[in-house]
Amino acid sequence: MLLPQFECHLPSSLEEACLLLKKHRDKAKVLAGGTDLLVNMKRKILSPPHLVALDRTSGLADIALCGEVLEIGALATASALASSPTVLQTVPVLALGAGKIGSPLIRNRATVGGNLVSARPAGDTAPPLMALGAVVVLQSAAGVRETSLDEFFLGPGQTIMTPEEILIGIRIPVPGPGTGGGYEKLGLRAALEIAIVNVAAVIKLNSTGKKIDSARVVLGAVAPRPIRSPRAEEALIGKPAGPKALEKAAAAAVEDARPISDHRGSAEYRRLMVEVLTRRALVSALENARQSLGG
Amino acid sequence: MKKQLISFKLNGRPVDAPAAPNRTLLQLLREDLRLTGTKHGCGVGDCGSCTVLLDGKPVNSCLVLAFQVEGKEVTTVEALADGDKLHPLQESFVEHGAIQCGFCTPGMLLSAKSLLDRNSRPNELEIREALSGNLCRCTGYQKIVEAVQDAAECGDRPGGRKK
Numbered sequence: 001m002l003l004p005q006f007e008c009h010l011p012s013s014l015e016e017a018c019l020l021l022k023k024h025r026d027k028a029k030v031l032a033g034g035t036d037l038l039v040n041m042k043r044k045i046l047s048p049p050h051l052v053a054l055d056r057t058s059g060l061a062d063i064a065l066c067g068e069v070l071e072i073g074a075l076a077t078a079s080a081l082a083s084s085p086t087v088l089q090t091v092p093v094l095a096l097g098a099g100k101i102g103s104p105l106i107r108n109r110a111t112v113g114g115n116l117v118s119a120r121p122a123g124d125t126a127p128p129l130m131a132l133g134a135v136v137v138l139q140s141a142a143g144v145r146e147t148s149l150d151e152f153f154l155g156p157g158q159t160i161m162t163p164e165e166i167l168i169g170i171r172i173p174v175p176g177p178g179t180g181g182g183y184e185k186l187g188l189r190a191a192l193e194i195a196i197v198n199v200a201a202v203i204k205l206n207s208t209g210k211k212i213d214s215a216r217v218v219l220g221a222v223a224p225r226p227i228r229s230p231r232a233e234e235a236l237i238g239k240p241a242g243p244k245a246l247e248k249a250a251a252a253a254v255e256d257a258r259p260i261s262d263h264r265g266s267a268e269y270r271r272l273m274v275e276v277l278t279r280r281a282l283v284s285a286l287e288n289a290r291q292s293l294g295g
Numbered sequence: 296m297k298k299q300l301i302s303f304k305l306n307g308r309p310v311d312a313p314a315a316p317n318r319t320l321l322q323l324l325r326e327d328l329r330l331t332g333t334k335h336g337c338g339v340g341d342c343g344s345c346t347v348l349l350d351g352k353p354v355n356s357c358l359v360l361a362f363q364v365e366g367k368e369v370t371t372v373e374a375l376a377d378g379d380k381l382h383p384l385q386e387s388f389v390e391h392g393a394i395q396c397g398f399c400t401p402g403m404l405l406s407a408k409s410l411l412d413r414n415s416r417p418n419e420l421e422i423r424e425a426l427s428g429n430l431c432r433c434t435g436y437q438k439i440v441e442a443v444q445d446a447a448e449c450g451d452r453p454g455g456r457k458k
Contacts, residue, residue: 001338010318038358039339103428108352191427
């Protein structure tokens with residue numbers, strides 16, 4: 001498959017890249033890992049006259065713990081996230097999500113920034129990141145702004161970013177003790193698959209581990225964008241930490257899902273699977289939360 | 296579009312190759328450098344027949360633009376054999392009948408080599424996961440997995456295959 005022609009820019013700094021986007025605006029696309037953009041260009045879905053490749057920039061792929069915040073550079077690859085000791089220690093649910101993207105070959109190139117900017121409803125890093133309360137950092141020639149991931153996605157392929165902005169990083173508040181996460185992805189295949197339904201959950205237990213203090217449940221592939229499930233969360237917060245609350249929450253999550261029927265599955269099947277996957281994600285989350293309490 | 300000269304290391308040797316910005320690494324390798332061991336399958340990163348190692352990591356070369364390998368190391372399947380002497384993985388693939396049409400084989404070998412370089416004693420699940428980006432239409436994967444297991448195990452035995 002042939003790629004269309006384009007003018008290629010290789011800025012050596014983020015500032016330079018931002019100036020290029022300011023100049024070319026929606027005639028330019030940022031090239032990071034290329035595992036989404038180049039596919040769309042080969043399929044003639046996109047044909048940007050300008051590509052701004054970030055290969056010559058530096059410092060945008062770092063994963064670093066800065067006090068109580070985990071800072072992840074947008075160019076960190078899915079592989080790096082899936083195997084990073086820092087991620088595995090502080091927010092392992094993110095490693096789980098990143099580790100389910102495509103295939104090992106894709107993960108060695110795909111970046112977390114690209115995964116978010118591509119804004120697919122079934123994307124693998126968005127649910128864990130939303131469940132962790134992550135914030136994305138957007139830079140343009142006009143400056144830097146941050147926004148919660150909860151407000152970032154507008155619909156399939158649509159985000160609140162302007163054509164002049166680059167997503168440069170993600171900031172995640174480090175979860176305290178008694179916090180655990182789970183991520184479940186359902187596909188027809190075990191790899192190289194887009195989720196039929198995916199669910200991420202992060203819960204925090206109180207100091208005795210008997211009560212759920214806070215919970216975030218995120219559903220993917222069952223709406224135009226990844227969504228929180230307020231009904232599932234309400235069924236968990238303040239409740240005793242046990243199977244009854246988890247089952248109620250899983251059933252409640254179905255009410256927040258608004259899936260469509262497509263070639264991967266019917267809406268009805270997806271609704272059934274939301275309950276199953278939410279329960280599984282919550283079981284993992286509870287187990288991990290208990291472990292992190294030391295009990 | 297103007298061609299740029301891309302300088303990189305290919306199978307251990309420095310190479311300077313001109314390429315237009317929209318040329319993929321796969322096209323550069325197959326069409327310009329005549330290294331046809333790497334295959335073009337789907338062209339969109341779904342089959343793995345275009346697998347090469349980029350700085351030691353397996354990637355779909357159909358989704359890497361040629362200019363992106365500037366200053367990096369690329370390894371193709373042609374680097375595995377030493378003249379007529381097959382790499383232990385290649386030998387194992389032959390002995391186990393893990394090659395039918397052979398189209399997926401270069402990609403499988405490189406993904407497997409990358410796995411064994413990182414993990415010299417992978418279990419079956421780890422092998423299948425490492426190869427999950429490489430599709431095979433012929434073998435049903437079983438013999439490929441057994442070939443990788445054998446190559447991994449033999450490596451440590453005296454007189455056995457060295458990796």
